[in-house]
Amino acid sequence: MNSKALRVLEYDKIIDRLAEHATSEPGRKMCKELVPSADIKEIRHNQTKTSDAIARIFKKGSVSFGDNRDFTGSLKALKIGSALDTAGLLRLAAFLENVARVKNYGRTQRDDEAPDSLTESFSMLEPLTPVSVEIRRCIVSEDEVSSDASPALRHIRRGIMLTNDRIHEQLNRLINGPMRTYMQDAVVTMRDDRYCVPVRAEYKSQINGIVHDQSSSGSTLFIEPAAVVELNNKIKELVLQENAEIEKILLELSLQVGEHAEAIKYNSDIMTDLDFVFAKASYALEINAISPVFNDNHSFDIKKGRHPLIDKNKVVPIDVYAGKDFDMLIITGPNTGGKTVTLKTVGLLTLMGQAGLAIPAGDKSELSVFDEVYADIGDEQSIEQSLSTFSSHMTNTVKILENADSNSLCLFDELGAGTDPTEGAALAISILNNLHERQVRTLATTHYSELKIYALNTPGIQNASCEFDVESLRPTYRLLIGIPGKSNAFAISSKLGLSEEIINAAKEQIGTEDKKFEDLLSDLEKSRKTIENERLEIAQYKREVEELKAELASKTDKLDKQKEEILRQANEEARNILQEAKDLADETIRTFRKAGPNATMQDLERARTNVGQKISAKNKAISAKKEAANASHPILKESQLKLGESVKIVSMGLRGTISSKPDKDGNLYVQCGIMRTKANIRDLVLVQDEDGKAAMKKFYGRNTSSGKMDLSRAASIRTEINLIGKNSDDAISALDKYLDDAYMSHLNNVRVVHGKGAGILRQAVHNYLKSVPYVKSFKLGEFGEGDAGVTIVTFIK
Structure with missing residues (x-):
């Protein structure tokens, strides 16, 4: 990659x-030597390593390679058998301890x-823990070798x-003894x-010894007493032995390390490479970058x-x-x-991507591999070389045209500027046309209207513009591909206070064709803004629709779950009720069997009363549930209810029709299929739907299958039952079935003939009716109705 492009693109x-x-210093050196590659396999491999390092940082945090150094000198000394000092x-x-930490991080x-x-690189590290x-163990610090290093x-x-x-x-005996005064x-x-x-x-002569020094004033002499000369000599010898032993220890350690x-x-090479890769990952996180997708067809799509x-x-x-x-913009x-x-941005992101760096862009951004990136950007006017701005740009352009090919990316800033506008525009068109014919990917900026028209009329070349807000006189920095930019010189001048007279005079200097073209650009800009606003509105509507769909789906899912839960609870309650009924029936049968054939009416009546009490207790529990359920829905008024009105019994989850008016306590009967339930x-x-209407018709018209059943039963049922001649058990059994049929046939009252006799059968009937x-x-019947031998029974309506 040419150095000029690297410098110009920063x-x-x-x-x-x-x-x-x-x-680490080796890692920093490797970073500074990084240059873009043109090998797509190498690029993709490097991008993958960067992405994997980013993922590891997200998962485990950062890792340091700071103890990695350039050990070239030390390793050369070790190879020839030289000893390293304590610092080395x-x-x-x-370093080896750092290798162990990095290896553990990579597991x-x-x-x-x-x-x-990166797994292979981490796995190939050898911490050499025994060496470190x-x-x-032997070296405490750079200035101290441990006494435990050797016996x-x-x-x-x-x-x-x-x-x-x-x-x-x-x-101490000398300076604290008789000679202290000296x-x-x-x-x-x-x-x-x-x-x-x-x-x-x-007092020099009073102390027998060797003078080693004196003070600056000469008043004090530093004397080594003769009594300690031999001891000092011995220390000298021991110190020499100590140094020799330390050198021996360092040599042994060096040989072991060697x-x-x-x-x-x-290890150092791997650590340097990993430091380099994780530096790329760390920098990517700093600039919120992603790894781009690479292709080899010379197309790019930066999002x-x-x-x-x-x-x-x-x-x-x-x-x-x-x-x-x-191929040209x-x-x-x-x-x-x-x-x-x-x-x-295009040039720099291309270079970064080809260098294996993540780029600050959106997901699925795509780059291509170019052998060279050429850039003529900025004013490189040179007084020393007597080059004007135009000459400087043209010199760069000539070099680019000589070297560029279909594998190159060319970037021109203000192509053809710095000279006569007519000639500059013509020259720019000619240069671009040459590059276009050679299929060189090119981006160029310009102010020339001729280049806008050239892009409009040439296949394979596209206009783009940087949006400008005339109202605020500020650029938005948005790039709009497909729309040529308008100069906005007149609009900007007007906003800045230039008189309309001067602006109108300037407009008259513009040719008719140029004026039409500028007007066309203005119309295109207005249309674009209108379409953009509509697009944003449509996008907003789509988001709202998606949110509503998601909300509806969530509610539907919630309702389905509630429905399943209600059905599960209902089935469970029904199972429990059936089990309780079975248990009660079994208990009743056992009671009757236990009583035996010699049981008295009082025994049987007590058993029957016990069963009735248990049923009443269950009804009270159900009533309590009803009252709890009533708190969750509006309370109906008596005026809202009509016979045959379709209703739902909340506590039971049953639907039916009203078959009686409520009494003073608000209790009434609801016909639920073949069951007549008190509620x-x-x-x-109230249930106001098609099912409710059908229920009303059924109640009043009696034209459904269940209605026919009631009518046939009403046609065959008699208004009285004769129990004379039956014992109490048989009489009560027959009476129970008769009363059910009579009630279901909507009879208001019936006659029960039990005779007078001793009054035993009459008493049993009355106890049962209660x-x-x-x-x-x-x-009991009145005179003419059967007197005491008949009981008149009236049903609840």
Whole structure:
């Protein structure tokens, strides 16, 4: 890739920012050496590594490679058997410990986790933990080797310590004894690595020893007493032995490390590469970048592309594409409207992508691989070379035309500018036509109307413009492909206060064809804005429709779940009711069987009463549920109810028709199929639908199948039953069935003939009638109705 394009498109600034994200010096060096590639396989591989590093940072956080260094010098010394100093060995230990941390970072968290493009690099790292542990055991810091490094070193240092103690003991006796008056200070000091005492100069002859130094005033002499000369000499010898032993230890450590020199070099190379990859990932996260899709057909489609060197809070994303329907884009628009930024964005993102860097753009952005990117952007006027702006641009253009081919991307800023407009426009058209015929992908900016017309009339070339808001006199920096830009010079001048007289005079200087073309552009701009507004409205409507659809689907799903839950609960309650009924029936049968054939009427009556009490308790529980359900719906008034009106019993979930008027407590009967159910008005809701209308017709017209059944029963049922001659059990059984049939046939009252006799059968009948819920009242017959031998039964309506 030519260096001029890299400089003009500010690729070097991207590299500088990339290098700031590396954590080691070799990683930073590798970042600074990064150049775009033209090999699509290499590009895709590098993009994949960047994407995988981004994914790892999202999952596990960042990782540091800061202890990685350039170990070339140290490794060469190790290979020839030289010893490293403590600092060099400690740097290698820190590096190997860093390798261990990085390797652990690279391990997969789950056995089924799929490997990525970085897995192999992490797995090939060798931490050499025993080596780093041995170095840490032997070396405490750059200035200290541990006494545990070897038994000999420990023994030597013990000797030094004991000798020092003996020297201090003798010197302390000297300076604290009779000779104290000869001392300048009662302290022990060091001169030339030997222990001395400060003696006043006038008492020099009183102390037997070697003078090593004197104070600047000459009043104090530093004398090594003869009593400690041998001890000082011994310390000297021990120190020499200590240094020799330390050198031996460092040599042994160096030889041990040297055995792994190749592994250390290999680790360093891998760590450098990983640092480089994670620097690219870190920079991508900083600029909110994505890995683009690459092709080799020289087309690109950048969605929501942003120039990475512009503040991300201020930059305006652009959509720009070329290479499929057209291979050349002519961009027009006012100054400072974003034309040059568009060129630089396309060029810079192309270079970044080919360098394996993620680009600040939207998902599914697509780039192509170009062998070269050429750019003629900016004013490169040179006084020293006597080049004008036009000459400078033309020099660059000539070089581009000589080297560009179908595998190149060419970017021209203000092509043909800096000279006579007519000649400049003609020259620009000729240059672009040459590139177009050679199928070179080209983007060019211009102010020339001739180039706008050229793009309109030439297949494979497309106009684009940078939008400008005339009302606010500010560019929007939006790129509009397919629409040539209008100069807006007159509109801008008018807004800035230039008189209409001057503006009208200027308009008269424009040719008729140019005026028509500018008017056409104005009409196109108005149409575009209208279409854009309509598109935004349609998009808004679509979003609202999608939201409504989602809301409806959610409600439908919720209702389906509620329905299933209600049915499940109803089935469960029905099962429980049936089970309770079965249990009650079984209990009743067991009671009757237990009573035996000798049971008295009182025994049977007690059993029957017990069954009735249990049924009443169940009815009370159901009534409580009804009252709880009534609180969730409006209470009906008596005036709202009509015979045959379709209603729903809320607590039971049953639908039916009203078959009686409510009494003073609000209780009434509802016909639910073949069942006649007692309900309270507060437990009912009206059902106003086709089913309700059919129910009304059924009630009044009696033309349904169930109505026919009631009519046939009413036709055959008698208004009295004769129980004379039956025992109490048989009489009650026959009476129970008769009363059910009579009530279902809508008879208002019936006669029960039981005779007078001893009154036993009459008493049994009366006791039974008290327990029938749909019997409103009963009484003995009047004179002429059968007197005490007949009971008149009246049903609830």
